[in-house]
Amino acid sequence: MAFQPIVDVASGKPWGYEALVRGLNGEGAGAILSQVTPEQKYRFDQACRVKAIELASRLFPAEEMRRLSINFLPNAVYEPAACLRATLAAARTHRFPLTSVMFEFTENEEIVDTGHLKKIITEYRRHGFVTALDDFGAGYAGLALLADFQPDLIKLDMHLIRGIEGSRPRQIIVASIAAAAREMGIMVLAEGVETWNELHVLRAAGIALMQGYYFARPEFERLPALVGSIDLPQPTHQAAFA
Template identity: 55%
Template structure:
């Protein structure tokens, strides 16, 4: 797994890290995911969780920051059964399960929404945080907001790219910010790469951000966050 930080634009602190799958020799996520089939999807999903928790238990400071992991809803057969392995890993590697955030991506079509709603009910009952990843890039974004009531929405990088000079993207982002405020959802801007993008999303009031501007993913390590000069908020 590689880790990429998610930063708080209000406090200047690290809010959490997303765990990103890599191959044993550092192969990209695309190379790894290309080998996932219906036959091995469940085991793959479980092994990714366990590895992410294992590394987080070793690498994360004791500061309450979050570990964000992707999960494939279509790989989860019974929420109670599959989550048992995750909780066992948290105990084994001394990682507080309340620090876990589960991201389900819009890039994977949801075969059974009722099944996903049951997964979320179980996860919420345990105390996990739920996020929609790549919002605006895939399947039925607004429907998912209505049906699943996520805690966090991660705005896809395609909407963030060049936002400072794109009036149509700005109009869409303004609407998303308004929806999030009404629904009590925390927003994360993904793929922030330039100072202009950072300043634009700050102006919209988006509190969290992730992207190469701050740090590239580091393989089995927590990368140092590099704030642009003068942009890091003063410590509270």
């Protein structure tokens, strides 16, 4: 597993870290996941969760609260309570607080049973986990999912972020999503941030949580140092959209 920081640009410090599948020789998630058969998907999902918690318990600074973000595929979860047993056991073993774990379900996987997804979210929240909708704006029925399920956080897909400083449509869309999320009490995280200009526009839209190569690339079984400058004047929401 590799880790990439999620940065709170208001404080300039990591808010948390996303655990990402990586091979021993640097293989990306796609190369690894392509080798996982449908029959192996559940066991692989469980093994990744346990490994992420074990590593985070060793790597995260004990004196500061950091969230551990873990991806999962809702269609691989056959029974929410049963599928959490290994996760809960790992958290107990390594004394990792459940409230510091965030589960991201991806919008790129078609949700074939929305009732099942609701059961998953309800069960995860019952244990204190944070829930997040990943790749918002890129996959299947993002707004419909948001209307039916209000996660604690949404992650804006990088395709909405790329080149936003020169795209008024992207600026309007992102600002509208951020405003709607605030009205619903949902946090917004922009992923795939690669430039200072993107950071500036996103912060002007009121987005404080960001992730991407501008801040740090994922590193295998270690926490990478932040590299991008976050020093910005305090923006107004209108600054980037005039």
